[in-house]
Amino acid sequence: MSSRWLRPEVYPLFAATGVAVGICGFSLIRNITGNPEVRVTKENRAAGxxxxxxxxxxxxxxxxxxxxxxxxxxxxxxxxxxxxxxxx
Known part of the structure; x- marks a missing residue:
């Protein structure tokens, strides 16, 4: 049953999707940790x-x-x- 879904033609699609998810994850983590306009903790949000x-x-x-x-x-x-x- 798994050979029906995992054909070699699908590997480039998995790779492209993995790269896209990786770029999105990198951007999310970079913005949450480094962007001065994003405040995650309640104390920082209270600063205005x-x-x-x-x-x-x-x-x-x-x-x-x-x-x-x-x-x-x-x-x-x-x-x-x-x-x-x-x-x-």
Whole structure:
């Protein structure tokens, strides 16, 4: 009975669904633990609206954003240079 449901053609669908669930889980955990606008505990919710711009800036300027800030938006820069640069 299980061979009827687990065919090899379904594995890419399981992989894509697993990646999507993983990305959603990562986003949920990141927002709950790090977002300054999300307050889970009752004490933090009682504080009201805070103007804590430093904490918001720290959340916004994460490692990935800092890493790609000065990079060119190319997927394969070596191949692009090879085909577009006349020096090669």
């Amino acid at each position: 609206v805070l103007d804590n711009h430093a904490e918001g800036e720290k959340y916004k300027e994460n490692f990935l954003r800092k890493y790609v800030r000065n990079k060119h938006p190319e997927i394969m820069p070596g191949i692009n240079k090879f085909f577009t640069d006349p020096k090669y």
